[in-house]
Amino acid sequence: MTLVTDIAAYLVDQSVCTALGTDLFIMDLPDTTDLITAVFQYAGQPPGNTFDSAYDDQPGLQIRTRAAVDDLESGETRANAAYAALHGVANTSLSGTTYKLIEALGSPGFIGYDEKGRPEWTQNFRVIKEV
Amino acid sequence: MTDTGITNVDQCQKALEEIAGTEWGAVCKAFEKVVLGTIMPECMEECPVDTGVLKASIPLCSGVESNSLACTATIGAGGAAADYAVRQHEDLTLHHPAMTRGPGTTHSRDVVMSKFASFVPSPAGQYGKAKFIEDPVMRNAPKMAQMMASKLRGRGGSR
Numbered sequence: 296m297t298l299v300t301d302i303a304a305y306l307v308d309q310s311v312c313t314a315l316g317t318d319l320f321i322m323d324l325p326d327t328t329d330l331i332t333a334v335f336q337y338a339g340q341p342p343g344n345t346f347d348s349a350y351d352d353q354p355g356l357q358i359r360t361r362a363a364v365d366d367l368e369s370g371e372t373r374a375n376a377a378y379a380a381l382h383g384v385a386n387t388s389l390s391g392t393t394y395k396l397i398e399a400l401g402s403p404g405f406i407g408y409d410e411k412g413r414p415e416w417t418q419n420f421r422v423i424k425e426v
Numbered sequence: 427m428t429d430t431g432i433t434n435v436d437q438c439q440k441a442l443e444e445i446a447g448t449e450w451g452a453v454c455k456a457f458e459k460v461v462l463g464t465i466m467p468e469c470m471e472e473c474p475v476d477t478g479v480l481k482a483s484i485p486l487c488s489g490v491e492s493n494s495l496a497c498t499a500t501i502g503a504g505g506a507a508a509d510y511a512v513r514q515h516e517d518l519t520l521h522h523p524a525m526t527r528g529p530g531t532t533h534s535r536d537v538v539m540s541k542f543a544s545f546v547p548s549p550a551g552q553y554g555k556a557k558f559i560e561d562p563v564m565r566n567a568p569k570m571a572q573m574m575a576s577k578l579r580g581r582g583g584s585r
Contacts, residue, residue, distance in 0.1 A: 338557065
């Protein structure tokens with residue numbers, strides 16, 4: 296499993312989202328559904344060396360939330376639910392991979408409206424996971 | 427009481443405090459050089475370019491402040507590009523032709539790739555990527571102390 300699939304499964308498990316492909320997507324933000332969460336991976340930090348040539352991956356994780364036009368409340372609620380579920384996850388196995396830490400780099404940030412006037416938020420996380 | 431075998435701790439602490447007092451200005455200067463001379467240029471190189479307004483805003487929104495207690499750096503973008511700077515930085519779905527050269531510039535990637543016979547430079551136009559500030563900062567953060575030490579050594583100090 297990859298970072299984004301692990302996190303997507305966890306968000307469903309934590310009842311932040313309903314199901315992958317309905318209101319939750321990986322590395323994509325399809326136009327079809329208004330209230331939606333998308334999970335992205337980006338570069339993050341260099342690997343953290345441990346011992347015996349081992350290292351931990353430290354990728355960046357972005358949770359992006361979009362809501363229907365004029366529905367700021369649902370979007371904020373969804374973004375904050377993901378925030379609460381993910382921030383502080385420590386020494387936890389997700390889909391068989393050990394996540395040593397998931398730490399929010401800030402609160403969900405409003406990034407504006409899409410071309411249809413739907414509000415969007417992003418929140419970025421630092422992740423330390425075993426390879 | 428356990429004998430640690432360490433002596434003259436007080437003198438060591440005093441000497442370190444004296445060094446901190448006399449060299450603090452140099453430390454701040456080294457910090458400024460690393461932030462504005464190394465990391466900020468990487469942010470500019472990775473910044474998406476269409477009109478160039480966003481890229482040009484980076485030096486205007488960046489700087490280092492220091493006082494007797496702390497050095498603080500800011501690397502930012504916005505200014506005249508404030509309306510779209512955040513989205514350009516955060517939206518990982520926006521399509522930017524992958525780090526090719528921008529109008530009137532020679533991107534460092536071109537310099538490297540030009541060593542390969544098959545390399546054909548992309549036409550001038552839009553380039554860059556999302557996370558153009560966060561990525562350079564995050565990948566350089568673990569090396570900050572090492573880079574600052576290098577700048578300080580370069581001063582030819584006697585310590």
